[in-house]
Amino acid sequence: MTLAELAQALSLTVQAAEDKLQTEVTGGYASDLLSCVMAKAQQGNVWVTLQSHLNIVAVAALLQLAGIIVTEGRVPDAATLAKAGEEGVPILTTPKTTFAIVAQLARAGIEGAEKE
Amino acid sequence: MIPPLIVKRALELALGIIAITDHNSAENVAAVIEAAQGFELTVLPGMEVQTREEAHLLCLFESVEQVLDWQAYIYAHLPPLKNDDRLFGAQFVVDASGEFVRHNDRLLLTSTSLSVEQVACEIEQRGGLCIAAHVDRPSFSLLANLGLVPEGVPFAAMEITRHTAWDVLLQQHPSLSGYSFIRSGDAHRLDEMTDSTIFSLHEPTLAEIAMALRRSNGRRVKVVGNGQHT
Numbered sequence: 125m126t127l128a129e130l131a132q133a134l135s136l137t138v139q140a141a142e143d144k145l146q147t148e149v150t151g152g153y154a155s156d157l158l159s160c161v162m163a164k165a166q167q168g169n170v171w172v173t174l175q176s177h178l179n180i181v182a183v184a185a186l187l188q189l190a191g192i193i194v195t196e197g198r199v200p201d202a203a204t205l206a207k208a209g210e211e212g213v214p215i216l217t218t219p220k221t222t223f224a225i226v227a228q229l230a231r232a233g234i235e236g237a238e239k240e
Numbered sequence: 241m242i243p244p245l246i247v248k249r250a251l252e253l254a255l256g257i258i259a260i261t262d263h264n265s266a267e268n269v270a271a272v273i274e275a276a277q278g279f280e281l282t283v284l285p286g287m288e289v290q291t292r293e294e295a296h297l298l299c300l301f302e303s304v305e306q307v308l309d310w311q312a313y314i315y316a317h318l319p320p321l322k323n324d325d326r327l328f329g330a331q332f333v334v335d336a337s338g339e340f341v342r343h344n345d346r347l348l349l350t351s352t353s354l355s356v357e358q359v360a361c362e363i364e365q366r367g368g369l370c371i372a373a374h375v376d377r378p379s380f381s382l383l384a385n386l387g388l389v390p391e392g393v394p395f396a397a398m399e400i401t402r403h404t405a406w407d408v409l410l411q412q413h414p415s416l417s418g419y420s421f422i423r424s425g426d427a428h429r430l431d432e433m434t435d436s437t438i439f440s441l442h443e444p445t446l447a448e449i450a451m452a453l454r455r456s457n458g459r460r461v462k463v464v465g466n467g468q469h470t
Contacts, residue, residue, distance in 0.1 A: 157292075157293070157294050157351070158294065158350070158351075159290075159292070159294060159319075159350045159351035162319075162321070162350060163319065175379070177379050179349075182324075182327040182328055182349075185327055186324055186327050
């Protein structure tokens with residue numbers, strides 16, 4: 125599935141990099157600790173987190189993730205969204221919890237992918 | 241923020257003591273100490289460590305030798321990744337006049353594999369002081385990441401930012417009680433150096449600061465601002 129299709133299916137709000145939603149999502153990773161994401165998440169994964177600060181963009185760009193779903197109604201500030209736009213990192217938001225979103229992603233066929 | 245400008249700004253602000261607490265590294269500490277030679281300013285060697293829970297802890301030592309020994313320990317507990325200058329910012333090592341010496345290639349903007357308890361206990365064993373950094377911040381702090389200050393950990397003090405009144409924070413977080421507070425700038429730029437803490441000491445040393453934080457032997461510590469006094 126592409127990120128655009130997931131955004132529609134899960135009713136996510138696109139906040140940045142609307143032009144980069146055609147990426148085919150390769151899997152998913154959920155963590156609020158950026159160092160864990162750096163160690164485990166893989167290229168093309170969708171990252172689910174409630175962290176909304178500027179550093180999430182650098183991590184997602186570094187790993188070439190498909191995008192970030194920020195949960196629990198949090199919305200990154202303008203500076204973070206601007207950086208996401210510059211780096212081409214889609215940020216989508218939802219009022220749902222991380223657990224609820226991961227459950228929906230799994231039902232949509234997105235699997236957790238861990239580095240060997 | 242090159243060494244001579246840090247010293248100049250500290251003197252302008254009438255600061256008597258500053259600590260250099262770079263993120264997971266101490267390679268620029270000696271340069272600032274050298275730049276402060278001959279001025280009435282004490283520069284303490286330090287570091288801000290990011291634990292595996294992504295909490296920030298300030299580490300203060302007495303000597304450059306101690307902080308570099310600590311740095312070796314921290315480097316051994318960082319993932320073996322290289323920095324990406326474009327995404328995370330360039331990491332420079334400079335000399336006392338601010339001239340470029342080399343890049344620090346190691347990725348510093350990440351967590352060590354050490355827990356909060358491990359960091360605090362190791363610092364105590366080495367004779368340093370461990371202060372929980374900016375506990376009132378919504379990220380990278382004990383309160384944000386752990387929800388409380390864990391019991392039985394040898395913290396010397398809690399650091400708060402200017403955005404919070406000490407007494408309000410204490411009401412919301414009873415696990416803060418019993419600790420002394422300090423307020424500092426966590427300055428990443430020269431114009432962020434204005435937050436300070438008042439210490440009553442016999443001389444500007446780490447040992448004296450330790451006494452003030454324990455409120456022993458007549459040494460004292462006081463945080464002012466927001467109309468609040470500790």
